[in-house]
Amino acid sequence: MSRWRSPFSFGITRSGFFYILLVFLIAVAAVNTGSNLLYLILSLLLSAALASGMIARLSLHSVFVSLQVPENVFAGERVPIKISLRNRKKWFPAFSILVEDPALIRARGRGLQLRKLRRRKRGALPGAADEVPVLQQEAYFPAVLPGEVRAELISQLFERRGCYPLSGLSLSTRFPFGFFRRGELVSVSGEVLVYPRIRDISSDFHLLPFLPGKLEGKRTGQGESLFAIRRYHDGESARLIHWKATAKTGKLMARQYAREDENEFCLILDSNVAGTGPEGAAQFEKAVALAAGLAAHFAREAADFEYLTPAEHIPRGAGTDHLYRVLRSLAVVQCEAPSSLDARSAGANWGGAFAAVLDREQQARIFSGKVFKIILTSTARSALPAAVLRSSHVIGFDEL
Numbered sequence: 001m002s003r004w005r006s007p008f009s010f011g012i013t014r015s016g017f018f019y020i021l022l023v024f025l026i027a028v029a030a031v032n033t034g035s036n037l038l039y040l041i042l043s044l045l046l047s048a049a050l051a052s053g054m055i056a057r058l059s060l061h062s063v064f065v066s067l068q069v070p071e072n073v074f075a076g077e078r079v080p081i082k083i084s085l086r087n088r089k090k091w092f093p094a095f096s097i098l099v100e101d102p103a104l105i106r107a108r109g110r111g112l113q114l115r116k117l118r119r120r121k122r123g124a125l126p127g128a129a130d131e132v133p134v135l136q137q138e139a140y141f142p143a144v145l146p147g148e149v150r151a152e153l154i155s156q157l158f159e160r161r162g163c164y165p166l167s168g169l170s171l172s173t174r175f176p177f178g179f180f181r182r183g184e185l186v187s188v189s190g191e192v193l194v195y196p197r198i199r200d201i202s203s204d205f206h207l208l209p210f211l212p213g214k215l216e217g218k219r220t221g222q223g224e225s226l227f228a229i230r231r232y233h234d235g236e237s238a239r240l241i242h243w244k245a246t247a248k249t250g251k252l253m254a255r256q257y258a259r260e261d262e263n264e265f266c267l268i269l270d271s272n273v274a275g276t277g278p279e280g281a282a283q284f285e286k287a288v289a290l291a292a293g294l295a296a297h298f299a300r301e302a303a304d305f306e307y308l309t310p311a312e313h314i315p316r317g318a319g320t321d322h323l324y325r326v327l328r329s330l331a332v333v334q335c336e337a338p339s340s341l342d343a344r345s346a347g348a349n350w351g352g353a354f355a356a357v358l359d360r361e362q363q364a365r366i367f368s369g370k371v372f373k374i375i376l377t378s379t380a381r382s383a384l385p386a387a388v389l390r391s392s393h394v395i396g397f398d399e400l
Helices: 014-033 036-061 102-109 115-120 203-207 243-249 277-300 320-332 338-346 350-356 362-367 386-390
Strands: 007-012 063-068 078-087 094-100 139-144 148-158 161-171 180-195 214-220 226-231 253-262 263-268 306-307 313-317 369-379 392-395
Touching: 007 014, 007 139, 007 161, 007 313, 014 078, 036 094, 036 161, 063 161, 063 362, 078 139, 094 102, 094 253, 102 161, 139 148, 161 320, 180 320, 203 226, 226 369, 243 253, 263 277, 277 306, 277 320, 277 369, 313 320, 362 369
Parallel strands: 263 306, 263 369, 369 392
Antiparallel strands: 007 180, 063 078, 078 148, 094 139, 094 161, 161 180, 214 253, 226 253, 306 313
16 A cells, blocks of 8 residues: 655644643743743643654654545445554554545545534435545554554445545544644545445246246257157157157157247346436436346346447346356446436437447347346337337336
8 A cells, every 4th residue: 555645634632722822821820920830731731742752743643544445336335344453663563553535534524524424425326526434433452562463343324325435534633632633634545436235126027937038949959958758750869769758659659849049138238217306317317226136036046148338338147256247337327417318218229328337239139029128218108209119128217
């Protein structure tokens, strides 16, 4: 982890204000009375303040911090975050170190509690201008001996999906007297990607014709499913002989298998929202959660599927790696501008909204009847092409 020193920050605690007031009163009394004892006490108080600054800076010197977050983080679920502090000094310990997120400090400086900050962001989309702290609690280390590594484990949750960048952490101390708070910024590069909530899906989705990735065809061919039992033809493999049927009929009978046809399936999330404001954003967040639930369901069933939004197309795949690739996309997907919806609602080609990520051949394949689709959209069903409706299960945002 790289480290850079910002201008050394300085703050006065509540007890520090009383300390400064005491120093001021003694200074006034010493000037008015000319007492050597008061001048001696004043010099001791001032030297103590100067010494505390030097000791605090020495305490923070050669102290490094690291942050460990679980690889997979989901919105609304508590996750453990490990904060490690390493003291690389050979002789001097580090005392009373407080680790905080600078975004949290700035929020408090504006007079906003973290709870209010979350409530204000509830109607916003990921990547909005408001800054959200990655570390929502501070971690306190009473003492870290020379060459020692201390770790603190905190538990927190991210209420919203999205990408949370971390640009630095603040280290501060009130050691040794607690009158002043001194600190510095430590650069920490990284980000936390929070996946959307995985919504439970209805049992109706188990009946849709895409599992387990292949369908039994109505024509004969090379497959594993038994299609019929027929007369054995000369020249065929002896492995095809059905001996029970042969014994019953007295004639050589053979198995005939059904050809397995590939079942193509696509999960489509239409990010154009027919509505503005918090209500439209809330509907879109429900659609994202449902899309995450559907993707998780397909992965559990070992189904091959592809994923499509107007901003991204993920080709067919299966398994856990494919699921997390879809979840990473769902974590950062955003609503598109409502103005792009006007042309489509006026009768333009609905599939044209995906032209940025699909070529003509891919559009023709996905929006044809050969690919079964689950479409999450705010567009009315009457505005969708008939060819798309015949091969799709459409879920409107207003139904969520």
